[in-house]
Amino acid sequence: MVIGLGLIGGSFAKGLRASGLCREVTGFDLDPQTRRLAVELGVVDRCPETLEEACREADLIQLAVPILAMERLLRTLALLELDIERIVLTDVGSAKGSVVRCAAEAFGRNLPRFVPGHPIAGSEQSGVGAANPALFRRHKVILTPQTDTDPGALALVDRAWRVLGADVEHMQVEHHDEVLAATSHLPHLLAFGLVDSLARRHENLEIFRYAAGGFRDFTRIAGSDPVMWHDIFLANRDAVLATLDEFQADLDLLREAMVEKDGHHLLGVFTRARAAREHFGKILAGRAYAEDEYAAALGIRIEPVAALRGEAPVPGDKGIAQSAIVLAALAEGSSEISGFRAAEASLATLQAFRDMGVVIEGPQQGRLIIHGVGLHGLQAPPGPLYLGGSASAMGMLAGLLAAQRFDCMLTGDAALSRQPMGDVVEPLCEMGASISLHDGHAPIRIRGGQALVGIDRSHLRQAAPALLMAGLYASGNTRVSVVARQQGELLGGFGCPVRIEAGGLALAAGHALVAQRLDIPGDASMALALAVAASLAAGSELTLEAVAMTPALDAGLTLLGRMGANIRLLRRGYVAGVPVASIAVSGAGLRGGDVPPDCLPIIAAELPVLLVAAACASGTSRFSGIGALQGLERLRLRYTLDALLELGIRVVVDEEQLTLEGGALAGRKVAANRDLHVAMALCIAGSHTGGGLQIDECPASVRDFIELAERFGMNIKTEAGL
Numbered sequence: 001m002v003i004g005l006g007l008i009g010g011s012f013a014k015g016l017r018a019s020g021l022c023r024e025v026t027g028f029d030l031d032p033q034t035r036r037l038a039v040e041l042g043v044v045d046r047c048p049e050t051l052e053e054a055c056r057e058a059d060l061i062q063l064a065v066p067i068l069a070m071e072r073l074l075r076t077l078a079l080l081e082l083d084i085e086r087i088v089l090t091d092v093g094s095a096k097g098s099v100v101r102c103a104a105e106a107f108g109r110n111l112p113r114f115v116p117g118h119p120i121a122g123s124e125q126s127g128v129g130a131a132n133p134a135l136f137r138r139h140k141v142i143l144t145p146q147t148d149t150d151p152g153a154l155a156l157v158d159r160a161w162r163v164l165g166a167d168v169e170h171m172q173v174e175h176h177d178e179v180l181a182a183t184s185h186l187p188h189l190l191a192f193g194l195v196d197s198l199a200r201r202h203e204n205l206e207i208f209r210y211a212a213g214g215f216r217d218f219t220r221i222a223g224s225d226p227v228m229w230h231d232i233f234l235a236n237r238d239a240v241l242a243t244l245d246e247f248q249a250d251l252d253l254l255r256e257a258m259v260e261k262d263g264h265h266l267l268g269v270f271t272r273a274r275a276a277r278e279h280f281g282k283i284l285a286g287r288a289y290a291e292d293e294y295a296a297a298l299g300i301r302i303e304p305v306a307a308l309r310g311e312a313p314v315p316g317d318k319g320i321a322q323s324a325i326v327l328a329a330l331a332e333g334s335s336e337i338s339g340f341r342a343a344e345a346s347l348a349t350l351q352a353f354r355d356m357g358v359v360i361e362g363p364q365q366g367r368l369i370i371h372g373v374g375l376h377g378l379q380a381p382p383g384p385l386y387l388g389g390s391a392s393a394m395g396m397l398a399g400l401l402a403a404q405r406f407d408c409m410l411t412g413d414a415a416l417s418r419q420p421m422g423d424v425v426e427p428l429c430e431m432g433a434s435i436s437l438h439d440g441h442a443p444i445r446i447r448g449g450q451a452l453v454g455i456d457r458s459h460l461r462q463a464a465p466a467l468l469m470a471g472l473y474a475s476g477n478t479r480v481s482v483v484a485r486q487q488g489e490l491l492g493g494f495g496c497p498v499r500i501e502a503g504g505l506a507l508a509a510g511h512a513l514v515a516q517r518l519d520i521p522g523d524a525s526m527a528l529a530l531a532v533a534a535s536l537a538a539g540s541e542l543t544l545e546a547v548a549m550t551p552a553l554d555a556g557l558t559l560l561g562r563m564g565a566n567i568r569l570l571r572r573g574y575v576a577g578v579p580v581a582s583i584a585v586s587g588a589g590l591r592g593g594d595v596p597p598d599c600l601p602i603i604a605a606e607l608p609v610l611l612v613a614a615a616c617a618s619g620t621s622r623f624s625g626i627g628a629l630q631g632l633e634r635l636r637l638r639y640t641l642d643a644l645l646e647l648g649i650r651v652v653v654d655e656e657q658l659t660l661e662g663g664a665l666a667g668r669k670v671a672a673n674r675d676l677h678v679a680m681a682l683c684i685a686g687s688h689t690g691g692g693l694q695i696d697e698c699p700a701s702v703r704d705f706i707e708l709a710e711r712f713g714m715n716i717k718t719e720a721g722l
């Protein structure tokens with residue numbers, strides 16, 4: 001039985017009727033016209049003329065009248081002598097505290113079978129004509145049971161809403177009223193207030209004539225029912241006043257910023273708001289920032305290619321972009337970063353710094369402006385920093401936050417929360433940090449205000465980026481593994497000298513960072529893959545512009561040179577401390593080559609594409625020292641060897657050495673196991689496979705590589721185009 005057959009009560013009744021959950025759905029409304037329409041429109045089975053008759057035999061009664069009508073209605077119901085030990089009572093009022101109070105007063109006690117509720121769905125329409133059985137589908141319904149609420153009654157109300165497709169959540173009454181005051185009631189107050197304020201001005205017609213999309217979007221809800229909202233504001237007065245005062249103070253700050261022409265403040269508010277609107281949904285749902293990276297795997301098809309030709313810039317390296325964001329945020333002054341590609345790690349890092357008060361404009365067309373706050377200018381974030389699926393962001397931030405004055409918590413999505421973080425956190429604690437993990441995993445809780453002391457942990461590869469960050473604030477020198485070399489180079493570029501030695505990177509703290517302007521250098525792995533492709537195809541002539549010369553790329557190109565490739569490095573230089581060069585490759589054909597054991601750890605990340613180079617070369621290649629490969633590197637080796645076997649290549653592997661006999665590739669289908677390095681390597685293999693090759697299970701991030709490869713003449717189709 002539903003009392004009040006307007007938008008909400010009518011939608012609930014109509015939906016329940018359609019669901020078949022109830023034997024009969026009856027209703028009651030004060031308005032005779034609504035009672036008639038409710039039956040005519042099929043909203044209820046019956047709509048008796050008196051409340052008493054409508055309530056007779058009801059098992060569940062929902063109160064869906066305006067909030068301030070609830071008090072009288074509850075008192076009337078109390079007088080009807082209903083069997084309240086049997087009947088379940090619920091309501092849909094937009095504020096809960098007042099309804100709960102009125103119910104207790106009307107019945108003289110808390111009713112255990114009263115389940116207060118509130119559907120967070122609706123529209124600016126009202127009345128029975130607007131009843132829509134699908135209104136609550138995929139919307140939240142908040143129930144606010146009390147400690148003595150009967151579990152059976154709660155389950156019944158829960159079930160009724162779920163049958164209508166709603167997601168039911170439970171909350172405490174006071175919490176509900178505070179949250180809804182901020183997210184629903186305050187926006188309505190502002191919309192009503194703004195439209196009225198403009199309408200009362202002399203030139204109101206002019207204003208409304210030129211009011212376009214922005215005004216319409218902002219004020220749609222000012223078309224809502226005035227009586228309903230009058231009731232809500234009076235019923236939830238205290239909570240709305242509290243949130244209004246807070247907002248008014250923020251509004252005053254905005255006003256002051258305009259008076260003072262303080263563009264920095266304005267930009268801070270606007271950029272944070274925009275990012276928050278974009279990311280809140282993901283943070284709440286515990287999803288990744290760049291969901292594309294984790295989207296369904298792609299299938300691609302490559303046709304053989306005669307020669308690669310052209311000259312093009314290589315898309316920016318995602319790892320350098322992430323480090324550059326961190327250093328720019330900690331620098332003095334504003335840094336301008338271009339060539340930025342959205343990726344999980346960098347998006348998570350951007351959001352974290354915004355949460356710590358750094359004003360960041362963009363990204364817009366690959367461009368960011370980061371207004372650095374200096375090494376000691378970060379502010380305590382309002383809540384935990386959510387890092388989506390990025391382990392690298394979590395590592396770097398753990399190191400950085402270990403040295404701040406404030407406490408902080410780092411969280412991530414489900415996959416990141418399963419990754420062990422002990423190897424990163426333990427050495428930080430040895431430096432003096434106070435950090436605790438949950439069973440070895442995130443959330444990471446960091447106590448601020450600790451004095452850190454530099455240490456030498458150059459044998460630890462995984463912890464290197466975190467230690468380098470913490471080292472910026474430590475007393476004395478910090479030495480970390482050379483795997484963080486690129487980060488070390490960037491630090492140098494931002495004004496903090498890092499000595500790069502064979503055994504490790506040595507960082508001396510106490511240097512302020514200086515803002516930089518940098519175009520992110522091209523991705524080294526993409527460049528190496530295309531250098532292999534061009535070397536293999538006679539007649540190729542290509543130039544890859546402004547590539548980050550990582551140690552792995554350096555070593556990979558040297559190996560290719562030994563295998564007969566014709567490669568020249570042009571326009572060598574530095575971008576914010578990172579060595580860059582353009583790579584010119586002429587097709588020359590390749591012969592087998594040898595990788596000595598000391599070189600293997602350096603080229604480990606690029607092993608898939610170098611194995612493909614060896615597979616397409618004439619003669620035998622040997623890769624020594626493969627015993628040193630770790631976790632992901634080993635996995636990639638296995639995926640690549642599986643695919644090469646499928647393509648008819650003979651490989652002999654023992655514990656330390658891999659021997660591979662090059663030859664013609666033949667096969668139809670291989671899988672990249674969602675690994676980007678493997679997918680790029682197999683694309684190169686595909687362009688040398690007679691009849692072409694289908695590659696399944698490519699990560700969505702391979703699209704950037706495909707786009708670049710196509711510019712040089714490679715013929716690749718993604719699944720949709722197959």
Ligand SMILES: NC(=O)c1ccc[n+]([C@@H]2O[C@H](COP(=O)([O-])OP(=O)(O)OC[C@H]3O[C@@H](n4cnc5c(N)ncnc54)[C@H](O)[C@@H]3O)[C@@H](O)[C@H]2O)c1
Pocket residue numbers: 003004005006007008009010028029030031034064065066067069073092093094095118119120121122123124125126127128225228232
């Ligand atoms: N509209 C929304 O977006 C929305 C969303 C969630 C919750 N709510 C809540 O739902 C309730 C109803 O809102 P609505 O939008 O459906 O309003 P509505 O105006 O569309 O419907 C209210 C109905 O109640 C009837 N009514 C009023 N006093 C009555 C009484 N004493 N006895 C019987 N009938 C009576 C009216 O005749 C009307 O048909 C309110 O408490 C509101 O806070 C509204």
Ligand SMILES: O=C(O)C(=O)C[C@]1(C(=O)O)C=C[C@@H](O)C=C1
Pocket residue numbers: 093094119120121122123124183184185221224
């Ligand atoms: O979508 C709208 O028009 C609404 O106003 C719905 C809205 C809201 O603010 O989200 C309004 C009041 C309710 O109590 C619940 C939902």
